[in-house]
Amino acid sequence: MSNKNGVLYVVATPIGNLGDLSARAQQILSQSDVIVAEDTRHSRRLLHHFGINTPLLAMHEHNERETCGRLIAQLQEGARIALISDAGTPLVSDPGFHLVREAHGAGIPVSPIPGPSAALAALSAAGLASDRFVFEGFLPAKRIARRQRLQALAQETRTLIFYEAPHRIVECLEDIAACMGEQREATLARELTKLHETIRKNSVGELCTWVSADPEQQLGEIVLVVAGAPAALSVEEVELLNVLQPLLAQLPLKQAVALTTEITGGNRNAIYERALQLKSEEKNAD
Numbered sequence: 060m061s062n063k064n065g066v067l068y069v070v071a072t073p074i075g076n077l078g079d080l081s082a083r084a085q086q087i088l089s090q091s092d093v094i095v096a097e098d099t100r101h102s103r104r105l106l107h108h109f110g111i112n113t114p115l116l117a118m119h120e121h122n123e124r125e126t127c128g129r130l131i132a133q134l135q136e137g138a139r140i141a142l143i144s145d146a147g148t149p150l151v152s153d154p155g156f157h158l159v160r161e162a163h164g165a166g167i168p169v170s171p172i173p174g175p176s177a178a179l180a181a182l183s184a185a186g187l188a189s190d191r192f193v194f195e196g197f198l199p200a201k202r203i204a205r206r207q208r209l210q211a212l213a214q215e216t217r218t219l220i221f222y223e224a225p226h227r228i229v230e231c232l233e234d235i236a237a238c239m240g241e242q243r244e245a246t247l248a249r250e251l252t253k254l255h256e257t258i259r260k261n262s263v264g265e266l267c268t269w270v271s272a273d274p275e276q277q278l279g280e281i282v283l284v285v286a287g288a289p290a291a292l293s294v295e296e297v298e299l300l301n302v303l304q305p306l307l308a309q310l311p312l313k314q315a316v317a318l319t320t321e322i323t324g325g326n327r328n329a330i331y332e333r334a335l336q337l338k339s340e341e342k343n344a345d
């Protein structure tokens with residue numbers, strides 16, 4: 060394997076607001092020998108805006124495998140190649156996987172230039188648990204397949220992130236309501252970083268009613284962030300709650316804890332902590 064210091068840069072570009080192209084991305088794009096893009100006409104406009112004149116080469120889903128061979132040969136000769144997509148981070152529901160994999164296979168360094176991605180932008184503003192999440196990309200376009208996928212995800216406890224086409228958003232929300240329940244919380248993030256940016260958090264049922272009634276919400280680019288399913292309780296937890304909850308409703312906390320400890324034979328401190336948690340959940344729900 061020969062490698063005269065060629066590097067493949069994976070460069071994130073804006074998802075709407077041109078101000079989001081980082082200074083480092085501009086520098087790398089200017090200094091590369093070639094920029095590999097999905098739609099060269101689209102990317103030329105972006106590059107023109109920043110005065111970047113690096114030659115562009117088209118690589119999309121249909122020619123990725125063939126183009127890869129040529130690019131790997133150039134990288135092995137020492138070329139610095141930047142990979143971009145139409146918007147956001149390449150490889151995130153966008154082409155580039157084969158090229159990156161082949162570069163690794165050929166021992167060529169691959170370096171990310173991080174920046175915008177609609178999935179993380181939506182998650183960061185969604186107001187839903189973000190410590191663990193699953194990126195699902197696009198759901199199947201056909202209803203039966205979409206419902207099957209949603210059924211398979213219905214018990215997933217991590218937050219779910221979906222990309223969705225605007226003309227399918229109503230059907231998609233209907234299907235999420237059918238498979239995960241109308242009460243499941245979700246955030247619709249539309250036209251992020253653009254003039255008509257809209258972020259709305261509500262139950263899936265309410266979101267569906269709102270989007271159905273307002274055609275404007277069925278336009279543009281959309282990310283749906285859906286809360287995970289509540290974690291399933293263990294048998295021990297269910298048994299404990301069956302005793303503790305009714306006692307807490309009738310008695311002062313310390314007495315309810317003492318009686319529950321006696322009845323279940325559980326650890327007093329753990330039951331006390333659980334009782335405090337239940338009280339605070341009750342207060343937050345009021």
Ligand code: SAM
Pocket residue numbers: 074075144146147148149150151152153175176177178221222223224248249250251252253280281282
């Ligand atoms: N690689 C891109 C990324 O990192 O986000 C995603 C490309 S994927 C082909 C395009 C989808 O991303 C859109 O259909 C939409 O679901 C989502 N998307 C892209 N830009 C967006 C934006 N400004 N606001 C909301 N969603 C966006």
